[in-house]
Amino acid sequence: MKAKEEIIVRKEMVLMHEEFLSALDKAVEAENYVEATWLCYSIFEQRITRLIEKHISFCPRKKKTKGVPASITTRISCLKKLVSSKYGGYEFFDKNILIEIEKWCNKRNDLVHGLVSIEHYKKYDSEFKDLAINGTPLVKKLYKEASKFRKWYYAKNQFGVFPNIKCRCTQKCIME
Numbered sequence: 457m458k459a460k461e462e463i464i465v466r467k468e469m470v471l472m473h474e475e476f477l478s479a480l481d482k483a484v485e486a487e488n489y490v491e492a493t494w495l496c497y498s499i500f501e502q503r504i505t506r507l508i509e510k511h512i513s514f515c516p517r518k519k520k521t522k523g524v525p526a527s528i529t530t531r532i533s534c535l536k537k538l539v540s541s542k543y544g545g546y547e548f549f550d551k552n553i554l555i556e557i558e559k560w561c562n563k564r565n566d567l568v569h570g571l572v573s574i575e576h577y578k579k580y581d582s583e584f585k586d587l588a589i590n591g592t593p594l595v596k597k598l599y600k601e602a603s604k605f606r607k608w609y610y611a612k613n614q615f616g617v618f619p620n621i622k623c624r625c626t627q628k629c630i631m632e
Contacts, residue, residue, distance in 0.1 A: 459610075460509070473599075476495060476498075476499060477499075477595070477596075477599075479495060480492055480495045480496065480499070480592060480595060481592070483495060483588070484588050484589065484592055487585075489581070489584040489585045489587070489588040489589075490584050492584075492587075492588035492591070492592065493564060493584050493587040493588050493591060495595075496560075496564075496587070496588065496591030496592065496594070496595050497561070497564055497591075499595050499598070500528065500557055500560075500561065500591075500594075500595070500598065501528055503598050503599065503602050504528060504531050504532060504535065504557075505525065505531070505630055506602065507535060507602060507605060508531055508534070508535070508629060508630055509630065509632075510545075510605070510606075510609050511538070511543070511544065511615055511618075512628055512629075512630060512632050513632055514615050514617075514618045515618055515628050515629075516618055517623070517625055517626070517627050517628045517629075518626075518627045518628070519627065519628055519631075519632065520627045520628045520629070520630065520631045520632075521631070525629055525630040525631075526624070526625055526629035526630070528561050529558055529561055529562065530624050530625065530629060531629050531630070532554050532557060532558045532561070533558070533623075533624070534621070534623060534625070534629060535549075535554055536551055536554045536555070536558075537619070537621040537622075537623075538619065538621070539551040539554065541619040541621060543615065543616070543618070543619050544608070544609075544612075544613075544614060544615035544616065545604075545605045545608030545609055545612065546605070548604060548605070548608060549601055549604070549605055550597075550601050553594065553597045553598055553601055556594055556597075557594055557598065560587065560590060560591055560594055563583075563586075563587060564587055564591075567580065567583050567584070567587065
């Protein structure tokens with residue numbers, strides 16, 4: 457399959473990802489757990505979207521022309537279904553990493569959206585620490601799985617017919 461970006465852009469992306477991974481490690485090491493949590497979440501968002509971009513043209517939902525992407529949990533749910541149905545290169549993807557990331561994202565969302573609340577205000581530092589410490593290895597696992605998928609994508613790219621999966625989306629989850 458032909459790459460969507462020019463080689464110079466892809467090389468810049470590699471450098472960008474290396475810098476963000478380094479920033480994540482430095483944030484955890486410096487005990488900047490809020491920063492580390494935001495980096496984890498941003499990386500999850502970006503990596504999940506990049507995976508979906510590889511197959512989105514085969515999705516039978518109508519084209520998304522405006523608005524924001526579906527939530528990360530909705531997109532993860534779609535990926536889990538594609539992994540379960542062994543669609544294309546997702547046949548080799550570790551579904552457990554998606555389950556772990558989804559749980560992590562739910563904890564992060566609960567904390568961030570309920571931060572100024574009775575249940576979080578006395579322990580939010582420890583909750584961000586937990587998210588950062590548990591999110592960092594998940595980021596690295598996701599990179600590993602995405603790399604396996606990317607190798608399949610460029611070598612094989614035999615997606616086939618999109619499986620009939622139940623989805624919360626009325627249109628494609630991201631724009632093509």
